[in-house]
Amino acid sequence: MTATLIDGKAFAAKVREQVAGHVTRLKEDHGITPGLAVVLVGEDPASQVYVRSKGKQTVEAGMNSYEHKMDADTSEADLLAVIDQLNNDPAVHGILVQLPLPGHLNEDLIINSIAPEKDVDGFHISNVGLLGTGQKSMVPCTPLGCLMMLRDYHGSISGMNAVVIGRSNIVGKPMAQLLLNDSATVTIAHSRTKDLPGVVKQADIVVAAVGRPEMVPGDWIKEGATVIDVGINRIERDGKNKLVGDVDFESASKVAGAITPVPGGVGPMTIACLLANTVTACCRANGLAEPEGLTA
Secondary structure, three states: OOOEEOOHHHHHHHHHHHHHHHHHHHHHHHOOOOEEEEEEEOOOHHHHHHHHHHHHHHHHOOOEEEEEEEOOOOOHHHHHHHHHHHHOOOOOOEEEEOOOOOOOOOHHHHHOOOOHHHEOOOOOHHHHHHHHOOOOOOOOHHHHHHHHHHHHHHOOOOOOEEEEEOOOOOOHHHHHHHHHHOOOEEEEEOOOOOOHHHHHHOOOEEEEOOOOOOOEOHHHOOOOOEEEEOOOEEEEEOOEEEEEOOEOHHHHOOOOOEEOOOOOOOHHHHHHHHHHHHHHHHHHHOOOOOOOOOOO
16 A cells, blocks of 8 residues: 655645635735734854745735844843834734744743744743643644644544654644644653554554654554654765655555655645734734634
């Protein structure tokens, strides 16, 4: 058997289309334009590319994009002042501080200074707590994208066995929480898990988010399981640079029922969900109905 390919690119395009439709309605019916502010500190090349892409897609969806570029040696006080200004700006519905930050800045302090209702990354401690208790929150973009793809493919994941490999605050933990909120039976596995292959083999759904190239081989995967590969790793193969996931695609796609490719799987969903979160934040701020199908 060959696994069904879950095309993140096509699915993200569909999400962006839905977002653009909501934005049009907000403008026409309420005279409101959602606004996303991105703060970039320093010259990290990967972050610069990412921020450009976010800005472009924000504008394409009909939203306002505000970019704040700050020098690498920006003081904590100056950065906090910019965030404070954005927190108090009614035209800004979503605020995102691009990570990683330069070493002299305290990431936790910075993230937790963003107003929770504008924290479209879903990293604020209040949003983490709300998600953990099953309340309305801002949900981290990558896990939200994974959940959307799983719901789209399965309809319902209620009662399914899900294994999340990786326990990061950005993907692993919120992913497990979202799966749990959708009534899956969830195991979080990691580098210290005893018999990791055996644990993964029990799963109907495997979400790999470890950041180790091709760590999960096909013989760990239960036949017919759905594999969501969050990893994006650059490796050199045959003298060329290549992007690979945390799952060995070649062997896993022979056993899995469905699998996301790398690139073109989870990646495109992250920015699409950022746009979705911005629209959700805008609707909540204005006491309007939230966009259906774009939230957890």
